[in-house]
Amino acid sequence: MWSAVAAAMAALVVLVWSTATGEPPRHEAAGVAAASPAPGEPEPRTAASGEGRLSPSGGLTAVQRPSGKAALVDNPLYATGRLAPLPCPVPVPDVDDPESMEGFLNVVADCLDKTWQTQFAKAGISFEPPSRVFWETPGTSPCRDYPSTAGAFYCRASKGIYIGTSDVVAKWNGADDSVVYASLLAHEYAHHVQGESGLLEYYHEQRRLEPDRARQNAWTRRSELQANCLAGAFLGAVSVTYPISAADREVILADAAATADREGSSAEERTHGSADNSVLWMEHGLEEQDPGACNTWEAAEETVQ
Template sequence: MVSPAPTAGPGFWSERPGFLQRLSVGVSFTLCVGLAAVGFTGFLAISEMLPSAEAAWSGSRPFGAQGQAPGPTTAEMPLTDTGTDLLRDNPLYEVGELGEVTCHAPELDPDDPESMEAFVHAIADCLDEAWSGYFAAAGMEFTSPNRVYWYAEGHSPCGPFPKRDTAAFYCQANQGLYLGVEDIVAASAGTDRPEAYTFLLSHEYGHHVQGQSRMLAEYRAERAGTDQETAEELTRRNELQANCLGGVFLGASGSSLDLGRDERENILDDVARRSDHGDERTHGRESNGRLWTEHGMDRKDPAACNTWKADEDLVR
């Protein structure tokens, strides 16, 4: 097995026994958001305490805690000089529905890493096409995330991987979509349901959408220096928005991906299981996790995902 550390040039392939692993890479450097998966993973979510990644899934539940990352680049700094509130009045909310998206995903065999990687690439291709077109319609710049798939330990700008119980994460420092091809299967109890992995990707990609629209930078700036209660509320708003943005993609692409009533319920059940339980207060109640995901699937419009203006009860 090869080291899956991120690489610096496009079209890089790292050799692995049995087949080649493609690492699609891009350019921009910004903040860092990691996502880690545990248990029966249906999607990725933001974390609260990693030392080198701004978000990740970890621990005995699907969500962990928020940490600090390198400061934002000029391109990612909040546009405070314009008077625009990029969380609550982002240009992304002004375009309307995402529009119908046609995806062509191959058959999935969770026991075959090559099959898993092909499936993940196909869904990521579809996400790239859908969101790049939407950003173009909004008159906003967009760069697709880098894809880094690991089979062994490695190191990203957001720190080493995998961490304990971490199957995937998004690192905004290099706009990297990091996935343990075999780990996400193990963390999802080996499920052969494609919708579990599709939403895992679409939720994680939702954080990339937040980053590209500069919402992540604005969120980080607003969260800095707040007390724990306020920080947790902002984290819930950020996380629930990613649920909703993932739902927007699924709603727009569901016909081509054969996401019927049963698949929809499977996704929402996974969302509920990964919501706050016990003393956790960072990702929302089960009812709110389901609500925002379903809202995105039904409306297919990022404007429906404006958790930053929602009443507090809807983001508890």
Template sequence: MLFALVTGLDAANASAPAATAASVSPSLVPVTATPASGVSVTGVQAPPRGRTAATASPLYRTGTLPRVNCRPGEIRAGSAASYRTFVTKVMRCLNLGWKTQFRKTKLAFSQPRLRFSTVKVNTPCGRWPSSAGGMYCSSNRTIYIGISRTVLKNVHPATHAQFIAHEYGHHVQHLAGIMNYYANSVWRAKPATKLAFSRRIELQADCLGSAFLRQISHSLPVEQAQWDAMVSWIAQNGHKNWPKNDHGKGRSQAYWLERGFNAGSPSACNTWTAPSGRLA
């Protein structure tokens, strides 16, 4: 079964202090939630099924994410090695934070795999879209991160941390059963319905990513002025890479980024019960 989520970096603005977004692969089939591999299921509950998985997820009742001491180091312009190190360390921080959070939900948790690539590889979820800078595939629970000269020009750590946290947010959605609801809802749905659901799942990943970023902002660090610049840029430009409006307008992306960052909690990220005006 195939299910892909993709994150693209706007090549024209790769050096701008902007958060990034993801898009959903056009080739979707219904998926069935399965227990996380490598995790004992003793005392672990199965994820909710159907609409409840998205609208009333146990994640929304877990409070703030733990503060994680996350010091991934600097990204040196043009240095693939420093970028790999940075991403790998941020992933470790994400694993630690979300493992703790999932313990509160009594849902099974497993770490996603991480793979770097300098080319657009084929994955179990299909071919890596040409416009994407990264990709999450739920079939093998792997986050694919592209390394290119354009990406390596951006040395802003908060930008890359948000990008990675967004991709990880899709893994969180998968483990929580939200992906299962999404995939089954858009299977054979009309185009307008698919786009509306896509915006809900992508904007939620934005929010989950920024909630995590808030909880590492003391050590990464993320200064308020830098965060404000990121949000301002995304409000003006966030939609330009997605002409089908499957990620929401820039103002919608900015709104959910702010919600997550201000709260530091998944409770702020329930896009599934939000009014459509917040998901335009």
């Protein structure tokens, strides 16, 4: 199977590489996966715990967002089963029209909101959807200015997802298959899921304790690869009404490979995982469609390199 996937990736990887640099832009989580905050960039913040919410049965329950190591490796979200195959009738965007791209991204974000709200309700954890900044004019966030080198980013400080409606198309070399952009958005949304589920706080605490960049990056890779898997789980779950053809699937996997760490890069540079592992976790999410299948924190070391 891997040889077939590798061939597909090699054939399709050109779709998503940046013409400006010869390398693909990264989808990043500012304040989530960056090796260290940029000058003036605030430290990531997580939401407060101990909130009240309505239970699925309608009664008010006091819930505590998971914390500590349990939030990372034994999160209630992992026990919620497959994502609900909710309707997601996504329009075909005109990638050369910023308004069309904005409309497309908003529809996908609506689907993500409904999907993850449903899953968090199963887990008994409160959930607030992220804010959306689908921008055409440059601006600034609490984490960084945009445009940036990243194709998209999530800022935990504002609980916002930032994607440029023209910028992202340019960075992805004008790719016209909408699943590329849906996958990118779902990946950034997955970082919000990590934050709302309580695992980011412990992740950041442990990462800060590491003595050097290489060991910090080992934590970062697990976070990024989990986001890949959660993105794949969403795309697989909504494929009933947002069909993912065999060709689309190859494009998704090629994009996962293209946005991975460059082969031969040092441990101090590797933050997103190898091409093989990036594809592995994306494909695992597509097939399993279950947050419990995305527990990269206890995965074998060779799968998160």
